[in-house]
Amino acid sequence: MIAKKVLLNELGKEQKKKGFVSKKKLKEIAKNVCLPESEVFSAATFYSFLSLEKRAKHIIQVCNCPSSHLHGSDRIMKYLEKKLKVKAGHATKNKLFFLSETSCVGLCDKAPAIIIDGKPYVKVNEKKIDKILRKLK
């Protein structure tokens, strides 16, 4: 069956388990799926869900696409930047949070949407964010 040896699934599994794909693991996966390491590296660095180093304990992604934009995603991002004292695309000093923008996540009917550690939060506002973050500390 084809799906058994697909690089993307292997990388995805490791990312989910560890929060990143180490160089060592990348080599191992390349061997398992019978692809050259260079090709696996080139593919792995393409996808926004995959990272080759651990970014932080929690990953916060704010949708910045049209429907979320119309419902104030810019304001949400600014609020998060201020609250976490970090710029989008970076991790907090204590490596607790990594804040980033993301393309539409298919929750446009409940915009603005954010994703934290793969879990969707919809119709977010400042108050909701405070509540969510308190639980994550």
Added chain:
Amino acid sequence: MKEESLLFKSNLSGLKAALSKNPSSVIKIVKKSGLRGRGGAGFPTGLKWELCAKAKGEHLVLCNADEGEPGTFKDKLIITKAALNLIEGIIIACHAIKAKNALIYLRGEYSYLIPTLKKAIRKTEPFLKKKKISIGIILGQGAYICGDETAILNSIEGKRPEPRKKPPYPAIHGLYGKPTLINNVETLAMIPLIFLKKFDATKRLCSFSGDLKNAGVFEIREGKQIGKLVEKAEPIGIPKALCFGASGGIIPYDPCMPLTEKNIRDRGAWLGACSIIVINHAHSIVELCESIQKFFVHESCGYCAPCREGNERILEILKRISHSEGTMHDLKELEELCDFVSKASFCALGKSAPLHVITALRHFKEEFVRRCR
């Protein structure tokens, strides 16, 4: 409209009806139904099946569930509410083109739908066993370009997901060089309905979002007045414009306009995957364009220069204008750049990326001019 009632549930009866027919009559029936691909390009489904079936080699079926167009969430609804319809459609496709292997490429953001898909696959187990068909799931990892029917092939093969030159078309030379039938979720979910005579080619699912109280997926009939549809979704404020996903363009809101592909095309836009984002008077078209442009800069795969560099430049200019730092010269350059990127880019992503700016400049130019020195 209640979302549950949107799709007629086949409950295996469509599958049974289709499997009782031989492959060539299945293809004939799909051709006759008038079903066209719902992913955006609108290619006649039956014809695609026929082309693929005729190609030599081991046939494959690939369900494109990498719904990534901003403003689109109908495939998510179909999988959530009617995954069995989809799996039935996949099995019928396998039967029609004599494929033993099928894959579902699910966008990474929808990973929580995997159990739903697996449950539906389990329900069809007897059919899969009898026909020796296996269905695998591949989870995307966050890349819009993988929705392209050739980039998705490279993605599955473990290569960098850049688009391939067409022809050869995937139906003839697809995954690992094998004839591969690629259809999206909505298209395949319609297949069992055809065999139950419940399919109506004039209706399709539409994702409504934006400045609406009651955003969601609606079933629309071609030709219905857009105002009636928007009213149902309860607009917030007074609607000013409609935006068809990120790549379909922006047109002025005219409640009396019948919703047809032609009407939208006449205004320079494109209905595509049928996503309608409603924008009210409180929002600036310039800022909307800036937000859409950010998306394209992020999602350009970087393979060709016009799209990789051109989209960055378009964003720079849009930012300047949006911050009231642009000039009339910028505006002219913006127009030229958009024209260039749409003509010189390699794949559909780059070709359609500037459409939102082109249509915005056609219909809402004064909003840009007002912000220019």
